[in-house]
Structure formats: C-alpha cells, structure tokens
Amino acid sequence: SQTIHQWPATLVQPVGSPLSLExxxxxxxxxxxxxxxxxxxxxLQLLFYSVGIGxxxxxxxxxxxxxxxxxxxxxxxxxxxxxxxxxxxLCAWSGxxxxxxxxxxxxxxRLTVT
Amino acid sequence: xxxxxxxxxxxSVPEGENLVLNCSFTDSAIYNLQWFRQDPGKGLTSLLLIQxxxxxxxxxxxxxxxxxxxxxxxxxxxxSQPGDSATYLCxxxxxxxxxxxxxxxxxxxxxxx
Numbered sequence: 001s002q003t004i005h006q007w008p009a010t011l012v013q014p015v016g017s018p019l020s021l022e023x024x025x026x027x028x029x030x031x032x033x034x035x036x037x038x039x040x041x042x043x044l045q046l047l048f049y050s051v052g053i054g055x056x057x058x059x060x061x062x063x064x065x066x067x068x069x070x071x072x073x074x075x076x077x078x079x080x081x082x083x084x085x086x087x088x089x090l091c092a093w094s095g096x097x098x099x100x101x102x103x104x105x106x107x108x109x110r111l112t113v114t
Numbered sequence: 115x116x117x118x119x120x121x122x123x124x125x126s127v128p129e130g131e132n133l134v135l136n137c138s139f140t141d142s143a144i145y146n147l148q149w150f151r152q153d154p155g156k157g158l159t160s161l162l163l164i165q166x167x168x169x170x171x172x173x174x175x176x177x178x179x180x181x182x183x184x185x186x187x188x189x190x191x192x193x194s195q196p197g198d199s200a201t202y203l204c205x206x207x208x209x210x211x212x213x214x215x216x217x218x219x220x221x222x223x224x225x226x227x
Contacts, residue, residue, distance in 0.1 A: 032213060042219075043217045046213075090157055090158065104160055105157040105159070105160070106157050107157045108155075110155070
C-alpha cells in the first residue's frame with residue numbers, strides 16, 4: 001500500500017532563517033506531488049505541484065520554492081522565512097495520469113515563525 | 115474563479131442521528147469532487163471521490179452525492195458516532211489537466227455522546 005511521510009512534524013524557526021521540509025511517498029511510482037498550506041482560520045491553499053522529476057508548477061507567488069530531486073521526493077524550501085510563512089504544511093500525492101485524480105495527504109508539518 | 119462554500123461552519127448533533135453536510139461550488143464544469151475529514155492537528159483523510167459523471171458514491175456509513183448542474187454536493191453520515199467528530203472538507207478539481215483542488219473552509223462536526 002502507499003504511504004506518505006513528512007518531516008519534521010513540528011518546527012519553530014526565527015524570521016530570516018532558511019527552511020527545508022521534506023515529503024516522500026512509498027508504494028507508488030510517477031506520482032503527482034503537491035504542497036499545500038493551511039493557515040489559521042483559512043482554507044487550504046495549493047502552493048506547488050509536480051508531475052515529474054524537476055517539473056514544478058507554482059500556484060502563488062511567494063517566499064517559498066519547491067524541488068523534486070527524485071521521483072517520490074518533494075521538498076519545500078525558503079531562503080529567508082517571514083512571519084507570514086507560519087502555518088500547517090501538507091504534502092499530497094495522486095496517481096497522475098493513470099489515476100482517478102484522488103489526492104492523498106500526509107500528516108503535515110506545523111511551522112511557527114517567530 | 116471557482117469558489118467552494120460549506121455551510122454551516124460548525125454542527126453539533128447527538129450520537130446516533132443521521133446528518134447531512136453541504137458543499138456548494140460556483141463553476142459547475144468540474145472534473146471531480148472529493149470529501150475529506152481532518153482531525154485536529156492532523157492531515158487530511160480522503161473519504162470519497164465522485165467523478166463528474168457520477169451521481170453518488172458510498173463507503174460504509176458515508177454517502178456522497180453530486181449535482182453538477184446546481185453546483186452542490188452533500189455528504190450523508192448515517193448513525194453518527196463520537197468518532198465521526200472532525201472537520202469535513204470538500205474540494206473540487208476543474209479538469210483533468212488542472213491539478214489544482216479548490217477547498218471549502220470546512221464544517222466542524224461534533225457528535226455528542
């Protein structure tokens with residue numbers, strides 16, 4: 001069966017520090033991968049998605065970037081965090097062109113920027 | 115621009131009752147609609163996926179319906195249990211080539227024992 005991992009689970013970082021969040025998927029190949037952010041009192045917002053290695057699409061301009069160095073690995077980064085980057089970051093995957101389009105989410109990373 | 119609305123924002127019902135959660139969307143040309151639950155501090159768990167060509171999907175005590183023409187979906191929960199307490203989110207996807215899910219802000223459900 002497929003499993004999606006995210007780490008770390010929680011993170012407290014000062015303003016201006018760098019960020020790296022990692023997501024890996026097991027039990028599938030060629031997945032579509034997604035990064036979402038859920039801010040307090042707001043809905044889920046798609047940040048980036050990837051349909052293959054090195055292919056990244058950005059949904060909103062922001063202080064963050066994403067990379068996909070391997071088929072089942074998706075990384076969310078920032079060079080300098082802002083207070084507004086605080087939130088709950090969720091990684092998700094779907095079966096790509098071979099799937100029904102159903103998205104499956106990881107456990108999330110709670111980021112607090114101080 | 116697709117907008118997804120879930121009303122009410124919060125709902126409390128006694129254990130054992132049947133209940134319906136609502137989801138409305140403004141653009142009826144959707145590819146699919148997905149229902150999720152989210153427990154506090156946790157990720158999302160996929161409950162049901164309805165393709166645009168389907169009218170409903172069932173999984174155990176859950177039944178989701180889709181009426182594209184009116185831009186509405188409902189999630190029916192039968193014989194509610196305290197373990198059903200969570201926030202329920204619906205999300206729509208516009209078309210096959212568009213990977214973006216547009217989420218509603220959710221309904222926080224509390225089942226009273």
